[in-house]
Amino acid sequence: MNQFKPIDDRDIQYFKTIIGEQFVSGDPEVLKNYSKDETPDETLRLLPEVVIKPKTTEEIQQIARYCFEKNIAITPRGAGSGLSGGSIPAYGGAVLSLERMNRILEIDTENLMVVVEPGVITNDINRQLKSYSLFYAGYPMSLETCQIGGNVAENAGGGKAVKYGVTGNYVRGVEFVTATGEMVHFGGKVYKDVSSYDIVHLMVGSEGTLGIITKIYLKIIPLPKERIVLLAPFDDVNQALRLPVILLKEMKILPTSLEFMNHESLCFAYKYCNRSYPFPDAKSHVLIEIDGDDEERVFSLSEKIGNRLFDVGAKEIYMADNSILIEEIWKMRRAVPEAIHLALPVEMNEDISLPIQEIGNILLVIDDLSQHYHLFSPVYGHIGDGNLHVTLAPKQIEHWKKDEPIIRKMFYEKVKELGGVLSGEHGIGLKRRNYLSQFYSPEEIRLMRNIKKAFDPKGILNPGKIFPDQE
Amino acid sequence: MNQFKPIDDRDIQYFKTIIGEQFVSGDPEVLKNYSKDETPDETLRLLPEVVIKPKTTEEIQQIARYCFEKNIAITPRGAGSGLSGGSIPAYGGAVLSLERMNRILEIDTENLMVVVEPGVITNDINRQLKSYSLFYAGYPMSLETCQIGGNVAENAGGGKAVKYGVTGNYVRGVEFVTATGEMVHFGGKVYKDVSSYDIVHLMVGSEGTLGIITKIYLKIIPLPKERIVLLAPFDDVNQALRLPVILLKEMKILPTSLEFMNHESLCFAYKYCNRSYPFPDAKSHVLIEIDGDDEERVFSLSEKIGNRLFDVGAKEIYMADNSILIEEIWKMRRAVPEAIHLALPVEMNEDISLPIQEIGNILLVIDDLSQHYHLFSPVYGHIGDGNLHVTLAPKQIEHWKKDEPIIRKMFYEKVKELGGVLSGEHGIGLKRRNYLSQFYSPEEIRLMRNIKKAFDPKGILNPGKIFPDQE
Known part of the structure; x- marks a missing residue:
């Protein structure tokens, strides 16, 4: 078990000197706010000893150097919208919130890249890109609240991953501060790079355990003009579950989204949204989104899909072809997790x-x-x-x-x-770490631990995550 | 500098016991064949002391355990078609050729995955998949000779990377043998996986320095039925170079390929192919390939591109819309590197x-x-x-x-x-390792070395690659 130095007044004084008095807090209310994320598990609430909010990479370097020397645990944190307790300070110490590193540093419409700080709200990237008819396609479902740094740390996926992939597919470069306070940089505004081990994508999904990400290079692509959403109820779940292979292989159509909700999950969502939706009795629902630039083509594809849906047993098909109706359906889909958690x-x-x-x-x-x-x-x-x-x-x-x-x-x-x-x-994160050994052999876990040690020899970065407590 | 044990008769005897007499060779002619790859640099020729050709993962485990204990250098090798000396045995020792691990283990047309051994000729995968109208899209230009294990080890790219990405985009899982002889497995037939550090993609592009890959899971996709290739000469190179942004952003078209050849490279290719091509005088040529399933759409897109090419200054446009003409153009493009190397x-x-x-x-x-x-x-x-x-x-x-x-x-x-x-x-590889420090800081290189140590504490796997000889 890790033994970290408890935070004392001298540490707090040091942090204040580095980043300014008002960005260092030991206030119990503040500590409480930074003791949790969106994981639906009330036992996953652990208080930090201090919350610090640096503004620059240099400040983070100084903090890391200090904490490394003193053996103080650092838990990097984005918006706290994670679902595995990744930003919960398992061993107290300092929560390092990236919320003030929230600048979009560059929108490069020629090289089709954006360069951002980790604390940028992911949705703000797309709000800014919209006027250029471009977008960042890796964003997850929690788009209104989450921060891009957290998305990268977790390799967040989302509703559009079928066509567009997940966060990692768009990360082309990262700058980060190591456990020992060094600033390093891999990748950049390049599409192809084999000039190093793929440290960029090792950082993606490493849950803040290997370094503190301070800058991210994201590939951007043209924003498709047209979208159509189909919602279809099925009584035979197995028919609904043939759809991935029917669309992807037989029809050779790559939908933006291909979502499934069973009867129970939909019931909870209906109740939560307090309104009625079509086909409340069906055993399952499938949501399919198609996008593209050519209105006629998007329409004809969704017609083709619609016909095929009937063939394989859809009871009905509801087609949304304008942004209000589309948003209506997605709102219901996005409500599902919250609705389930409230009910259960x-x-x-x-x-x-x-x-x-x-x-x-x-x-x-x-x-x-x-x-x-x-x-x-x-x-x-x-x-x-x-x-x-x-x-x-x-x-x-x-x-x-x-x-x-x-x-x-x-x-x-x-x-x-x-x-x-x-x-x-x-x-x-914190939530699943004790089940790792059901999926990985001791040798595999040892290899993961070796990587952790290679980046963070004292284990001060986000301790208590990913790995089980005991070997 | 690494100090490896020279191979002696007892080592050879041991290898023979493990994998069979006929698959262990110290014959000078054989050693010479395994001393090089396709890197156009005659100084990059270094002899192994023995060439071994295991057939199974278990054999590789036994070999690795033995070599780890005895401190014998192992250089894993695919087809030897690499271009950076990655498979050249820099410190002698054993070349471990994966050529006998050449089975396509599974073509899973429901989950859209293939499972292959590393020694499979990459092109054989697509030959097999063709009858299912599926393909593996990550293959590089050297498709006739290269092996998939080498492609993964180098994260090979190719002429279709604009649309389809590189090797790594299709690798969803790997099994490999570590330096200490353990067999480990990460990922699988899954599209999304955040249940470990991304060791799958850390292995991709690691040039055989972190483990010996023994099994690969590749995502496969529907094979598009239609292809059209446009070849356009430009006198103003800058006009040609506007095409990526014109196609990707303005026209929102993702071509399969968007290739460039300057006048000199084309001259060498013309000479090499010993025939005349259209527009021999142009300062540069651009090759664009479009693919898709809808014949009409592929044709209309290529017409649109054709018109735009004239707008931006193409002198002429040559359109190939059948497989013979298309192959003709690509043959010329593929001949360029060989033509240049022969001439220079x-x-x-x-x-x-x-x-x-x-x-x-x-x-x-x-x-x-x-x-x-x-x-x-x-x-x-x-x-x-x-x-x-x-x-x-x-x-x-x-x-x-x-x-x-x-x-x-x-x-x-x-x-x-x-x-x-x-x-x-x-x-x-061997070729560029001494220039690494022009692109990376000492801290960045140290991090790479730490990863190497985390996987291969004695440095027996493909020594002399990636890292400069001295710190």
């Missing part, structure tokens, strides 16, 4: 990623578990890329404490058996 | 990658250097993604030895100044 505060909330045609098999496993252990099991997610969000929650709470570890073990075993992995877009 | 055996052969709109500026630098130092300067490459192949060769050979280091230093300085990197698709 005691839950197991999973983010598995599987081969695209194994989703049907994992749904069978979920059905079995639900019946045997009397569970609610709302399931939704990105079936176009095999990333599924699964909630398992007890109908009667009293056996949950005993059942939950058994259910989790059985569930993960099946995920692994089907070729799946523990997390598709939320990360390991 | 003494040369500096570069593989820089730059922000897409800085190519014009680097061409000015090349012109200046050529004039001042009396050089041939054939230039060609992938302007759609900023990856340019530059040959600088002396018109009179006598000053070259003195001039070459000066030219190289000036050239790299300018590349760096323009935001470029040392290699876009060929890698650092």
